[in-house]
Amino acid sequence: QVQLQESGPGxxxxxxxxxxxxxxxxxxxxxxxxxxxxxxxPAGKGLEWIGRIYTSGSTNYNPSLKSRVTISVDTSKxxxxxxxxxxxxxxxxxxxxxxxxxxxxxxxxxxxxxxxxTVSS
Amino acid sequence: xxxxxxPPSVSGAPGQRVTISCTGSSSNIGAGYDVHWYQQLPGTAxxxxxxxxxxxPSGVPDRFxxxxxxxxxxxAITGLQAEDEADYYCQSYDSSLSGSRVVFGGGTKxxxx
Numbered sequence: 267q268v269q270l271q272e273s274g275p276g277x278x279x280x281x282x283x284x285x286x287x288x289x290x291x292x293x294x295x296x297x298x299x300x301x302x303x304x305x306x307x308p309a310g311k312g313l314e315w316i317g318r319i320y321t322s323g324s325t326n327y328n329p330s331l332k333s334r335v336t337i338s339v340d341t342s343k344x345x346x347x348x349x350x351x352x353x354x355x356x357x358x359x360x361x362x363x364x365x366x367x368x369x370x371x372x373x374x375x376x377x378x379x380x381x382x383x384t385v386s387s
Numbered sequence: 388x389x390x391x392x393x394p395p396s397v398s399g400a401p402g403q404r405v406t407i408s409c410t411g412s413s414s415n416i417g418a419g420y421d422v423h424w425y426q427q428l429p430g431t432a433x434x435x436x437x438x439x440x441x442x443x444p445s446g447v448p449d450r451f452x453x454x455x456x457x458x459x460x461x462x463a464i465t466g467l468q469a470e471d472e473a474d475y476y477c478q479s480y481d482s483s484l485s486g487s488r489v490v491f492g493g494g495t496k497x498x499x500x
Binding site for chain 1: 389421423425431432433434435438439442444476478480485486487488489490491492493494
């Protein structure tokens with residue numbers, strides 16, 4: 267049973283870079299036809315997809331965030347990471363990492379518990 | 388403004404049937420992309436409820452069903468229970484001139500009366 271766990275600073279200053287890591291346990295990040303995504307949710311609002319990375323290392327980003335986002339994978343640590351640059355208060359949200367599998371027709375079938383990130387000086 | 392449109396709220400009494408709509412366009416649902424549905428209980432991460440328009444993951448009760456037609460999709464919940472009170476989100480994929488991305492509906496809050 268694959269499990270995901272987000273980690274990273276809960277407070278980031280405006281204009282700085284937000285960095286989060288998602289650790290995959292119970293399975294290998296580099297096996298199977300999976301991709302790994304970051305999704306965020308501001309308080310009281312809906313879900314916003316940030317981007318994804320395939321096991322091959324190729325990435326896709328939300329066009330609205332593309333200029334500020336980098337998603338990478340570290341197979342040796344079974345982790346993938348998110349970097350979001352030049353953050354503002356609008357980036358304050360709960361950030362989730364999630365796995366999508368071909369067997370679930372690319373739906374996000376496993377989610378991390380989420381980590382709250384506040385952008386404030 | 389979400390790419391996929393859901394009603395902000397729906398409600399029903401225990402035992403009743405409710406439906407939640409998800410309206411898209413020719414660049415997402417209408418283009419043939421799958422629709423998935425998630426249930427989010429307060430303070431928790433979303434949970435996959437329906438994938439590939441109408442398939443239930445193992446462990447999801449058959450009270451939940453999904454369908455898709457044209458540029459829209461629907462989630463139906465029969466035999467409503469108090470534990471079904473949650474936020475529900477549809478999700479698909481959108482491909483347009485502005486780029487391609489995973490998209491979510493704005494979410495629907497289900498209240499069990």
